[in-house]
Amino acid sequence: MKVCIAGGGRVGRYLAQSLLANRHEIVIIEPVESQCRMLADTLDIPVICGDSISMDTLRTADVASCDAFVAVTGSDEDNLVACQIAKREFGVDRTVARASNPKNRELLHTLGVDTVVCGTDNLSHILEREIETDTIRQLLSLGGGTASLNEILLPENFLYAGKAIMDIPIPGDTILISITRDTEFIIPHGSTILLPWDHILCLTRDDSLHELTEAWGLSDK
Amino acid sequence: MNILVIGCDQVGASLVRDLERIGHDISIIEKDSEQLKRLDAFDDYTFSGNALVGDPTDPDVLRQGGIENCDAVAAVSEDDSLNLMAAQIAKSLFQREKVICRVSDPHLQVLYHKAYELDTICPTVLTEQAVFRSLAK
Numbered sequence: 001m002k003v004c005i006a007g008g009g010r011v012g013r014y015l016a017q018s019l020l021a022n023r024h025e026i027v028i029i030e031p032v033e034s035q036c037r038m039l040a041d042t043l044d045i046p047v048i049c050g051d052s053i054s055m056d057t058l059r060t061a062d063v064a065s066c067d068a069f070v071a072v073t074g075s076d077e078d079n080l081v082a083c084q085i086a087k088r089e090f091g092v093d094r095t096v097a098r099a100s101n102p103k104n105r106e107l108l109h110t111l112g113v114d115t116v117v118c119g120t121d122n123l124s125h126i127l128e129r130e131i132e133t134d135t136i137r138q139l140l141s142l143g144g145g146t147a148s149l150n151e152i153l154l155p156e157n158f159l160y161a162g163k164a165i166m167d168i169p170i171p172g173d174t175i176l177i178s179i180t181r182d183t184e185f186i187i188p189h190g191s192t193i194l195l196p197w198d199h200i201l202c203l204t205r206d207d208s209l210h211e212l213t214e215a216w217g218l219s220d221k
Numbered sequence: 222m223n224i225l226v227i228g229c230d231q232v233g234a235s236l237v238r239d240l241e242r243i244g245h246d247i248s249i250i251e252k253d254s255e256q257l258k259r260l261d262a263f264d265d266y267t268f269s270g271n272a273l274v275g276d277p278t279d280p281d282v283l284r285q286g287g288i289e290n291c292d293a294v295a296a297v298s299e300d301d302s303l304n305l306m307a308a309q310i311a312k313s314l315f316q317r318e319k320v321i322c323r324v325s326d327p328h329l330q331v332l333y334h335k336a337y338e339l340d341t342i343c344p345t346v347l348t349e350q351a352v353f354r355s356l357a358k
Contacts, residue, residue, distance in 0.1 A: 053301065053302055053326070053329065054326065054328075055326075055328040055329070055332070056328075075302065076278065076306075077278055077300070077302035077303045077305070077306040078302045080302065080305075080306050081301070081302040081305050081306070081329070084305075084336075084337070085329070085332060088332060088336040088337075089332055089336075101276075101279070103279060103280070103281075104278070107278075107280070107310065107314070110313065110314070111306070111309050111310075111313065
């Protein structure tokens, strides 16, 4: 696959390296000349020195021949405009933009970018999960980082120990999938009772996971 | 009319002055608080509208600037992509019908006018035409 990366900063460079390792063909667009030289020297790929929202630059990079266009500059506006040009003017099928501001994740998608990756958002989510509690372990990230499959270990002093699931608050978009109690494997129903040391597998949206942690008193240790 | 102006460089500030003079109600959003000082720098005019420091591509900031109740939006900052993004938000998110967008790059102007149906004004083209006309006659 041929991929054009707009923005040769740290994100762009690491992305190029990992795509190259997977045998994709890469071209990078970067406005700062010294950075261009560094990229060309270290990566041995074509580097176009120019502005990623200039059509001439995109034409020089032969964006029309690319299967994907990835805009990872530090400016969300530039990333949006670069992706829009790549799509409308050069007919690139797949556009990906980095959003520094988490608020722009949905917005850029609404405005026509196929995939929006929010670094700050993902990172803060990961950090949040790591910091939050060691009773919750994220097993799988889903929905582009908006939801996850998690394992919760109910603590010794669990607030709702001995209560049936139907009598326990389960906030937001949360589904309890299974309970592992010692060697017993339980598919839960409303009448299933939760006990300390139960391992619960649950699917949640990220905001719901936070609410669940609060509601079940798992955050204050 | 209630008009929301985005960007307070020389273009934005003069535009605000001229629009207020003919009786329009103006709200202006600018990223850099220093730039807003331009509004106080005119000899024969005092700004009486609503000025806001903030990111004009943030829908919450646009809301604070009164985008939901304005009759027209003019994105006239020096930054093409900022104008283009703000203008698209005004059109698609807030359904504003009259949205004018300043785009310095003539190629971008054509693309966004055609593909995104934005009302674009290109200072580069206007300048070139003005110079051409004054030389060609």
